[in-house]
Amino acid sequence: MTDPQIMLTERVQQALAAAFGPEHSDADPLIRPSQFADFQANVAMSLGKRLRRAPREVATELAAQLADFPGTVEVSGPGFLNITLDDSWIAAQAQAQLGDPLNGVVQGEPQRVVIDYSAPNAAKEMHVGHLRSTVVGDALARTHEHLGDTVIRQNHLGDWGTPFGMLVEHLVDIGEQAAVAQLEAGQGTAYYQAARVKFDSDETFKARSRARVTTLQSEDPETIRLWHVFMNATIAYFDKIYTQLQVTLTDADIAGESKYNPWLEQVCDDLEAAGIAVISDGALCVFPPGFTGSDDQPLPLIIRKSDGGYGYATTDLAAIRYRVDELKADRSLYVVGADQALHFRMVFAAAKMAGWLPDSVSFEHVQIGMVQGKDGKRFKTRSGESVKLSSLLDEAVERASAAIADRGYSPELQSEIAQAVGIGAVKYADLSVSHDSEYIFDFDRMIAFTGNTGGYMQYATARIRSIFRNGGVDVDAVNGPVLLGESAERALALQLLGFGAVISQVAELSEPHRLCAFLYETASLFSTFYEECPVLKSEGLIKASRLALCALTLRTLETGLSLLGVPVPERM
Ligand code: ARG
Numbered sequence: 033m034t035d036p037q038i039m040l041t042e043r044v045q046q047a048l049a050a051a052f053g054p055e056h057s058d059a060d061p062l063i064r065p066s067q068f069a070d071f072q073a074n075v076a077m078s079l080g081k082r083l084r085r086a087p088r089e090v091a092t093e094l095a096a097q098l099a100d101f102p103g104t105v106e107v108s109g110p111g112f113l114n115i116t117l118d119d120s121w122i123a124a125q126a127q128a129q130l131g132d133p134l135n136g137v138v139q140g141e142p143q144r145v146v147i148d149y150s151a152p153n154a155a156k157e158m159h160v161g162h163l164r165s166t167v168v169g170d171a172l173a174r175t176h177e178h179l180g181d182t183v184i185r186q187n188h189l190g191d192w193g194t195p196f197g198m199l200v201e202h203l204v205d206i207g208e209q210a211a212v213a214q215l216e217a218g219q220g221t222a223y224y225q226a227a228r229v230k231f232d233s234d235e236t237f238k239a240r241s242r243a244r245v246t247t248l249q250s251e252d253p254e255t256i257r258l259w260h261v262f263m264n265a266t267i268a269y270f271d272k273i274y275t276q277l278q279v280t281l282t283d284a285d286i287a288g289e290s291k292y293n294p295w296l297e298q299v300c301d302d303l304e305a306a307g308i309a310v311i312s313d314g315a316l317c318v319f320p321p322g323f324t325g326s327d328d329q330p331l332p333l334i335i336r337k338s339d340g341g342y343g344y345a346t347t348d349l350a351a352i353r354y355r356v357d358e359l360k361a362d363r364s365l366y367v368v369g370a371d372q373a374l375h376f377r378m379v380f381a382a383a384k385m386a387g388w389l390p391d392s393v394s395f396e397h398v399q400i401g402m403v404q405g406k407d408g409k410r411f412k413t414r415s416g417e418s419v420k421l422s423s424l425l426d427e428a429v430e431r432a433s434a435a436i437a438d439r440g441y442s443p444e445l446q447s448e449i450a451q452a453v454g455i456g457a458v459k460y461a462d463l464s465v466s467h468d469s470e471y472i473f474d475f476d477r478m479i480a481f482t483g484n485t486g487g488y489m490q491y492a493t494a495r496i497r498s499i500f501r502n503g504g505v506d507v508d509a510v511n512g513p514v515l516l517g518e519s520a521e522r523a524l525a526l527q528l529l530g531f532g533a534v535i536s537q538v539a540e541l542s543e544p545h546r547l548c549a550f551l552y553e554t555a556s557l558f559s560t561f562y563e564e565c566p567v568l569k570s571e572g573l574i575k576a577s578r579l580a581l582c583a584l585t586l587r588t589l590e591t592g593l594s595l596l597g598v599p600v601p602e603r604m
Contacts, residue, residue: 035533036070036125036140036526036529037298039064040071041061044113045058047094047098059392062074068246071113073113074112074113075112076088076113087111088111089460091112092107095375122522123516126580127512127513130512130580131509135532135588136531137179137531137583139179140536143176143362145176145365146183146361146363147183148365149165149170149365150166150281151165151188152190154263155195155196156224163403164467165400166273166274167458168467169548171543172398173185173280174597175539178535181539186355187269187281187285188287196244196259199224200224200259201240201241202226203231204258206226208258208261211223211262211265213419215266216269221420273425277425277455279597292481301381302386308386315338316335317333318332318382320378320385323374323377324379333379345378345379345382348379352364353377353388356393363395364396367398367542369398369399369402370402383395399467400467400468401471402468404471405473408472424458428457428475431452432451433447435453436604449603451604455599456598457478457479458478459486460486461478461596465545467544484552490593494600495562495604503567513577519563520563520565521577524554527553528554528584528588534550551588551592551593554592561581565578567579567582
């Protein structure tokens, strides 16, 4: 089958080459959905300017080249091409898509894609920003895998640094068992605060903590054992959240900051030997060109502090080498807060200077916008603490359960549906807005069953399933043929043909919200179709065709939601 926008792009490019010369054969024909036709091509406007000819004339010549074409082409206004596809073409493509197990998704040359996501810090509460990174990163991982890419998940945990001296000493003080219980229960913030209070008020504790940093860095076996006790309990809590969230991350994907310790010295030595890093105020720094501070002075990327310690940037430089050389990444996505944009730009620039980041690989910061409370500030609890994620997810499920309480489900079914709806709502809310925009965390809007929400998408899917259940029809046995009589049938079929292109775009641009928008539009067009075109009450070929459209819609919604990582309950 062929996606209409891809078909149109190719055809208009051929027409461009035929009318104006082969040098135009890969110009972007600017195909867009249109209010007045199915699509419009806007290329004549810009091309006219370049050729110093009236765009309308250019458009007319293009239209003439599109003679043998599965639709009609009209020149409109100052030089737009309005394109309306033939019903028979749309029906044939929809029929082909029905027979395509990939539902129109086109797998390209497989790539190795490293995705750095989630990455909470061990000594602090995992916050909603990490939640959003986790959800968006997981959707990207699933989408790339669906496209045939090899995905290498990297959970770059904050598991190293000077605070760990104090955290390990606190563990010694309260006892391993008590510490593990507290950390596994997600009380990491209280644990950290208790350690901090002692550090600030108790000189002997402070001295012990400092000494512990030294033994940690020199990898004293007992200290490393204690650090593992601390980390394992912390990871057990993270895993609880990942399970609740139904994300694909596992412990095998953990590649925390500590992983890169053995290579940090080498990073500094290599950069210094190459003359890329220089000592400035006692610290070893790289000054990538083009970065200046507020005082117009070159901005340093510090890779070794004056006390000899390494930092976040050094670790990330080592991680870049590892991802390029060992993991053989073609692409590496960093799904991390937008507030770290400067850090990544500088680290990528430094790696390029060192020749560690060849032009053949693409390293990209997928910026995550801040999640805000209703007050427009960073999302916190009423008492000003960062929100505990496991309670937040529990609350989502409770609210979902209350929202469906009057539907008469058995208690087991109600809790199963509430789980899917609550978690799905939180995830969908993170995914449906562009990843770099800020948004306000609002349970009431998330759990709603109308609008572009998880609940609406789940409901739309369950409703189509019930058509097959009520009609006693096996959805896998449906095979058309697709006939397009009513305008609602045609609009739905045309929409469904866009699935493959949207999946490719999500992967290429790292923008899962495009898939949400597509699925929402699909569900809306299905609603209109379902109101206007009886399915089970129709007969013969019309019934067969309508069942085929239902089956295609169901598969599109189910596949789309599974790529987003949004669970779909069987019934709702
Ligand atoms: N732990 C960091 C944070 O919470 C995110 C790490 C992102 N990944 C990376 N390679 N720097 O801010």
